[in-house]
Amino acid sequence: MRAISYIILTLVLSINMNGQKRATATFGGGCFWCTEAFFDALDGVDKVESGYSGGEGANPTYKEVCSGLTGHAEVVQITYDPEKVSFVDLLEVFFATHNPTTLNRQGADVGTQYRSVVFYHNEAQKKETEFVIQSLEKEKIFKDPIVTEVSAFDTFYKAEDYHQDYFANNPRQPYCNAVINPKMEKFKKLFSEKLKK
Template sequence: MSIEKITLGAGCFWCVENIFARIEGIVSVVSGYADGDIINPSYEQVCNGTANHAEVVQITFDTTLLDIETILTVFFAIHDPTSLNRQGDDIGSQYRSTILFHTTEQQEIAEARIAQLNSTEEFEQAIVTTVKAVNNFSSAESYHQDYVTNNPENKYCQLVVARKIQKFLSEFSHLLKSEEQAISAA
């Protein structure tokens, strides 16, 4: 087993965490805050913009089972990387699209992927995703961890997150952990 981490911001972390936790080779996914001005901000500080942090997930993965290219393919498919400081109805810099790399190899791969997507005009507009070294990461409060699973009655989860998860499942079912594959086939 060879372990790496990457930190990604793609809007509300509840959805991103739930999707990546389903993928074979993902060891853990932690919802949190990063790329801001203060250490260990609260959810309220992030939401009101005083911390300048993004909602992110820190993904730990086994590189013998999953590569960074696949992670980035999923990342760019599950959100709008051309929308500045916004994902759907979630508006604010805390919802920015960002790749916070942990290695120079991750940086190079992310920058090359963005250049490739822009050159092929896969998206109608240019990608605004930032690529930076991870800084000031802290875990979100415990109630944010595994939020979708623990709060299935939440209207945001039912209306917004469920749609994104279904899109992911229809496009990436081949990436699911074996127990997820069995559940989705049933």
């Protein structure tokens, strides 16, 4: 009886009040402050959390991840409504808002923690990611080959509280002002129809 109750509770928790299921996506596209800001602006996205995935050791700190010794990537974990925004839509934003052709680097940020990576949660996400990458390569959207890692999701460790909603809380911080603000302006123009009202 307890097992059945647990299953029912799990199903209820995975469905919102409108009966819509939620899905999860996990992307690493350089500094998570920047990546979080883009996805947080998308219609159909309920929650975006900054954190770490793809490394060794539990509950790594920001300092440990920045050392490069744990192998974790800075990532964002996205909870979204597939009825409003598809996984392919999320991939479109992902590939349009970072450089997937630079290995372990995004601009001045260098290290394995800044690698381009999609941690897929199921086979459908894996296939869609591989298809999108193949399409981008075929159409030669980027001058250089895409080096985005496509790996099975294992564990997500939420980053320290001060990293959450960083851009929203610190828009005038030097990095945000110099790096994120210009990217955000381009992003809003490019994806104006897909943003939250």
